[in-house]
Amino acid sequence: MKFRPAGxxxxxxxxxxxxxxxxxxxxxxxxxxxxxxxxxxxxxxxxTDKKAIVNDLVKSLLGKPPLxxxxxxxxxxxxxxRNRTSEHIDTSGITDDIRREILQSGKARFVNKVxxxxxxxxxxxxxxxxxxxxxxxxxxxxxxxxxxLTGTLRSIEKHEPKQWRxxxxxxxxxxxxxxxxxxxxxxxxxxxxxxxxxxxxxPIIGW
Amino acid sequence: xxxxxxxxxxxCGCATGSxxxxxxxxxxxxxxxxxxxxDSEDDVSDTDALLFYxxxxxxxYSVGDFHGSIKALLRASALMEQQETIRLSQETxxxxxxxxxxxxxxxxxxxxxxxxxxxxxxxxxxxxxxxMVEARKALKIYDAWPDVFKRAFFTRAVAAISFEAAGxxxxxxxxxxxxARLMDDPAPILPRLYALARxxxxxxxxxRYEKELSGSALRHADQYGSSAEVIVFITTGRAPVKVARNxxxxxxxxxxxxxxxxxxxxxxxxxxxxxGHSEGSQTxxxxxxxxxKASLHERMRKVLVREAARAAAKEAAVRQIDDExxxxxxxxxxxxxxxxxTRSWQILPAFFTxxxxxxxxxxxxxxxxxxxxGRISLPGAAGPGRFRFFAVTGNGRLFSAAxxxxxxxxxxxxx
Numbered sequence: 001m002k003f004r005p006a007g008x009x010x011x012x013x014x015x016x017x018x019x020x021x022x023x024x025x026x027x028x029x030x031x032x033x034x035x036x037x038x039x040x041x042x043x044x045x046x047x048t049d050k051k052a053i054v055n056d057l058v059k060s061l062l063g064k065p066p067l068x069x070x071x072x073x074x075x076x077x078x079x080x081x082r083n084r085t086s087e088h089i090d091t092s093g094i095t096d097d098i099r100r101e102i103l104q105s106g107k108a109r110f111v112n113k114v115x116x117x118x119x120x121x122x123x124x125x126x127x128x129x130x131x132x133x134x135x136x137x138x139x140x141x142x143x144x145x146x147x148x149l150t151g152t153l154r155s156i157e158k159h160e161p162k163q164w165r166x167x168x169x170x171x172x173x174x175x176x177x178x179x180x181x182x183x184x185x186x187x188x189x190x191x192x193x194x195x196x197x198x199x200x201x202x203p204i205i206g207w
Numbered sequence: 208x209x210x211x212x213x214x215x216x217x218x219c220g221c222a223t224g225s226x227x228x229x230x231x232x233x234x235x236x237x238x239x240x241x242x243x244x245x246d247s248e249d250d251v252s253d254t255d256a257l258l259f260y261x262x263x264x265x266x267x268y269s270v271g272d273f274h275g276s277i278k279a280l281l282r283a284s285a286l287m288e289q290q291e292t293i294r295l296s297q298e299t300x301x302x303x304x305x306x307x308x309x310x311x312x313x314x315x316x317x318x319x320x321x322x323x324x325x326x327x328x329x330x331x332x333x334x335x336x337x338x339m340v341e342a343r344k345a346l347k348i349y350d351a352w353p354d355v356f357k358r359a360f361f362t363r364a365v366a367a368i369s370f371e372a373a374g375x376x377x378x379x380x381x382x383x384x385x386x387a388r389l390m391d392d393p394a395p396i397l398p399r400l401y402a403l404a405r406x407x408x409x410x411x412x413x414x415r416y417e418k419e420l421s422g423s424a425l426r427h428a429d430q431y432g433s434s435a436e437v438i439v440f441i442t443t444g445r446a447p448v449k450v451a452r453n454x455x456x457x458x459x460x461x462x463x464x465x466x467x468x469x470x471x472x473x474x475x476x477x478x479x480x481x482x483g484h485s486e487g488s489q490t491x492x493x494x495x496x497x498x499x500k501a502s503l504h505e506r507m508r509k510v511l512v513r514e515a516a517r518a519a520a521k522e523a524a525v526r527q528i529d530d531e532x533x534x535x536x537x538x539x540x541x542x543x544x545x546x547x548x549t550r551s552w553q554i555l556p557a558f559f560t561x562x563x564x565x566x567x568x569x570x571x572x573x574x575x576x577x578x579x580x581g582r583i584s585l586p587g588a589a590g591p592g593r594f595r596f597f598a599v600t601g602n603g604r605l606f607s608a609a610x611x612x613x614x615x616x617x618x619x620x621x622x
Contacts, residue, residue, distance in 0.1 A: 082336060086344060088340055168291075204292060205295055
């Protein structure tokens, strides 16, 4: 016997089905993903790009002169990466990750430039008369940096020209160039760049 | 069918209530109260969300909460990007109701000023790279509608300043050059063009600009790179607001479309004194009303096409009603309810001005004299870095970026 609901019942069934679909579609879900997963929602810079860039550049910095041939853990100071893109990107996240990877490799050490002000404040406190002289940190013993690490993050964005279509495509290209400068000679001892290119397609019409 | 057409108009005919209250407090001189009202607002309707964040960003700027302004205007910027997708449901529904049910997308000029204000916020918080990011976004909008923004001088000047502060002198030079080409009288920009051309080694360009400069302007330009400069962002007056204009086609068709009504038309440039003399200072001003009207004019064709389509759709719907009396009532009701979308960014000023004030060695005091606000003094010589930024907001308050130095980023770099 075939199931064929009558007119009114059919309407009720369709309505109920619609409600069920809506409820399912509108429910919020959460799931954990691996930080190493390669996921992009659009063409913009994301955490996957940061990991890729950091991996490429750390490999290059550690595997090429001058660091590859140094075993005395030279001291580096990071002067930051300039953001020359069209997005607000926190480039300190990139340099923090690079610094972490290199420190953990044991090939170099870093001056903590960001905390210099706090170090001076703490020293002033220690010599302000409240701290046991036997436990005070000795002044003028900070280590000078031998190299300076700097960089520039650039992007080129291209959109499809205006025309009748249902989707709009965007091409995005990022390049991060880092350089290691010898503070004594002023020479660039190492430089390399990492590139990312991506195309995304967004619907022009939605509901 | 009539109820379906009327309900959205009745429900969505007004801007968010908190927005109206905030505007009222702002114009009564209580900008801090206005900022608090918008801070406590959690539930903003989707249709007015962009307007809400635009107004919030402008009010926050006017009370010196530049970080709060950045937060609000970044939300506005993100919404502008999302709104590039056309929402079929809203477009269809607006054909039988009115434009009030569509998400407010902002006039082209208002979108430009979201990025303009973000540039100002970032410059006032010493975030040069972020200011440059906003400069790039603003320049994209210029490129999309070049005729609309022919007279939007202030934004291009601030974009050039953002490039300068971030150390991209080539980028700054290009923008000043484009600005000089657009201005009726490029005299305010020539000293900078000369100074940058010399700095970059563009000797032919420098020689051309030098011919048009006077002694004091040349002297200040020669000191570019080694001398300090004070830059003041000034907002004055009130931008025009939209009102509805109507065209009636008897017996029962009414086209209602928005038009701008001026609120403040006279501009009095401030007199600037540095170390007691007025030489060397330059200003660049945008008349906001002119740009807004050009922007609306550019969009007007689409507005009128939609009006015509709506009139046809409503007429077709009314003709479905069999009863003569009901049909007449429906026609009259729809005639009366046809209302132009007059939402607009009302806290915009009537004029945006940037003042470039070179600071000579030992200059103790810089004073701005306004016809309507009296005299405002700025602390004199610049601190570390080449530029020292100040903002004089529409409610007459003065803020200095140097007060925030050290809070975010580094002082602006030497070029």
